[in-house]
Amino acid sequence: MADNDEHGTVAGLLGAAQIREIAARLDVRPTKQWGQNFVVDANTVRRIVRVAGVGPQDVVVEVGPGLGSLTLALLPEVSRVVAVEVDPTLAAALPQTVASLAPQHADRLSLVHADALTVRELPDPQPTALVANLPYNISVPVVLGFLQHFPTIRRVLVMVQLEVAERLAAGPGSKVYGVPSLKAAWYADVRLAGHVGRNVFWPVPNVDSGLVSLVRRDPPVTDASREDVFACIDAAFAQRRKTLRAALAGWAGSAPRAEEVLVAAGIDPRTRGEQLDIDAFARIASARLALGCPS
Known part of the structure; x- marks a missing residue:
């Protein structure tokens, strides 16, 4: 267990007072534009690293490192941290913070100043895990985008808005099951790994x-591509309350054609999208391809 200093801060990690000091020195004010809510509780970042299950063999990509709370918790535990930060002030300051508070691990940090939504390449060695406190407004596209573009990533542990977390981890039949649930399930087994209170952040979010x-x-x-399957999912949930026969009419070419596709896939045309798992949608997309429906 890490030692605490006289202020109660876990040694080597940032506490609330230090975070505010760094922010004041940099003249940083958390912005809604970039969804910035900084973690000010050292025990929370230690918990994230523990639940992530990363170790010395891992190269971790961290999106939105902010002032460095989670970065400092990751660096002693993994081979390398690749921090992707869009804010130019924070991107410039992070290596300095690490050099000051964890000089023995400073060589493990790589900084990429970029928008995570547009990142398609990262420095070698390639990441094996994504661990991050994600800005709430881009959390789903970031997770799906990194899983798509970086196949070396085998594990992801992210902190997101609870509603988004529940949606990503939902299964068929759940009220919150939908497009994010299914697209995440294309890549991975997904589960809700814990709850986090509001008081560990600065500023305190309202969720x-x-x-x-x-x-x-x-x-x-x-036989269908990922793009084909995702298009089927999007069509099915664009009109969530409709049967798949009706919801997939445009995607398949017509309602009768959609029924033909569904029957070929072994799906009752009266079924709704929220009742099906990712394997069923993959079968539907494959059936459409086999039947030669127009694109």
Whole structure:
């Protein structure tokens, strides 16, 4: 267990007072534009690292490191941390913070000043895990984008808005099951890994947070491409309350054609999208391809 200093801060990690001091020195004010809520509780970042299950063999990509709370908790535990930060002030300051508070691990940090939504390449060695306190407004596209573009990532542990966490981890039949649930399930086994209170952040958000764990697995077996399957999912949930026969009419070419596709896939046309798992949608997309429906 890490030692505490006289202020109660876990040694080597940032506490609330230090975070405010660094922010004041940099003249940083958390902005809604970049969804910035900085973690000010050292025990929370230690918990994230523990739940993530990362170790000396891992290269971790961290999106939105902010002032460095989670970065400092990760560096002693892993081979390398690749921090992706869009804010130019924070990107410039992070290496200095690490050099000051964890000089023995400073060589393990790589800084990428970029928008995580547009990142398509990262320095070698390639990441094996994504661990982050994600800005709430981009959490789902970041998770799905990194799983798509960086196949070396085998595990993900992210802190996101609780509602988003529940949606990502939901299964068929759940009220919050939908497009994010299914697209995440294409890549990984997903579970809600914990709840996080509001008081560990500065500024304090008006929502609770959750930890989501994703462990990559092979995608469903299908003749259709990922793009084909995702298009089917999007069509099914664009009109969530409709039967799949009706909801997939435009995607398949017509309602009768959609029914033909569904029957070929072994799906009752009266079913709604919220009742099906990712394997069923993969079968539907494959059936459409086999029947030669127009694109």
